[in-house]
Amino acid sequence: MYQLTTTLLALEANVSQGNKTVNNFGDYQIAVVGINGPFVPLYLLLFVLTLTSYLLQTKSLKRNQHILYSLLFVLLWCVILNLLTRIASELPYVNPDLNFANSAFFIVKSFDRTAFTIVLYVELLVMSFIGYIFLETTRAAENVSSQIIDRTEKALVWILGIILLIFIALCSIYFIFGGLMAAKSVDAATSNYLQIAIFLLAGVFFFICSVIISVLLNVFGFRLLISLQESKNKAVEMVHQKEDHDIARIETPKENYTVDIKKAALRRVLILQIGLTASFMFQLIGFIFVALSPVWKYFLVIFFGISNIGIIAFVLLLIGIYNPLREVQRTHSKGEKELKSNLTQFRESTVVTPVSNSETK
Secondary structure, eight states, rough: OOOOOOOHHHTTOOOOOBBOOOOOOOOOHHHHHHHHTTTTHHHHOOOHHHHHHHHGGGGOOOHHHHHHHHHHHHHHHHHHHHHHHHTTTTTGGSSSHHHHHHHHHHHHHHHHHHHHHHHHHHHHHHHHHHHHHHHHHOOOOOOOOOHHHHHHHHHHHHHHHHHHHHHHHHHHHHHHHHHHHHHTOOOOOHHHHHHHHHHHHHHHHHHHHHHHHHHHHHHHHHHHHHHHHHHHHHHHHHHHHHOOOOOOOHHHHHHHHHHHHHHHHHHHHHHHHHHHHHHHHHHHHHHHHHHHHHTTTTHHEEEEEEEHEEEEEEEEHHHHHHHHHHHHHHHHHHHHHHHHHHHHHHHHHHHHHHHHHHHHH
């Protein structure tokens, strides 16, 4: 994604000698294509497998599952676009005209950097939507007031909106910078400092965004886990109260079993979402190598490798989170309704009991 400028790229290129011109496609370009090329068919395969899975179970999916699958499809195609533009940015160096190759490189690179930024934003959207699911499931338990949940959801939307505006500004900078470099309006030394400044600014901003979203996501998830424990405590309390009142027939073992299923599924979801956060943070580590690239340009190849590994881990974890997350939503909704119904039945029976005994006497 983030290459150096004309001067650094030319270090690997063979310069023209007299009338003899040699191919500029050197070892660096080969390394970039080699580190990114194999991931393209891998993501295409993941898309086909995920689409097949989605079509097979589409009738049984609820609205949130459809949205999550849609985000996954968008993420996969953005990643594929990012890889293709990254590879395409190096292909102009097959042309013996180094000036043309450099100009074409910076133009295509603007699209590559934009695609990468979109990938990061879609990943943030995915994590935020999982947090939204946690919030709505917590709302169903009625252990947190709807007002607090509404305010939290609005805050999350505002955060994503602000991030989107900043991302749009970054993408605009990419194209402005790419245009200036293609037109040779900026000298090599200045462009180096500008690129490093842009990359470090983007890296710091991505890191802050990921921390904010990750903290919110973990807070929502563990609050839901506490909510489930409170539900189980209610069922246990019903058991003790049932010993003193034999009129209400409450199926507490069934309630405990339902809550245990929910907690087990939620624990798997929390583990996977922590993995999502870790894979996203792993991608941001790559910006360290971007900052080191003026020392050795192959640090950028390391950055590409880290980015690809982090994204593929994120996608695989996202695929793995579907079933346990659906189980949390399904069993929570069903279990909470049963628990509330039994609690209502129990309270009504305890009120009726004294009247019934007096009439018997």
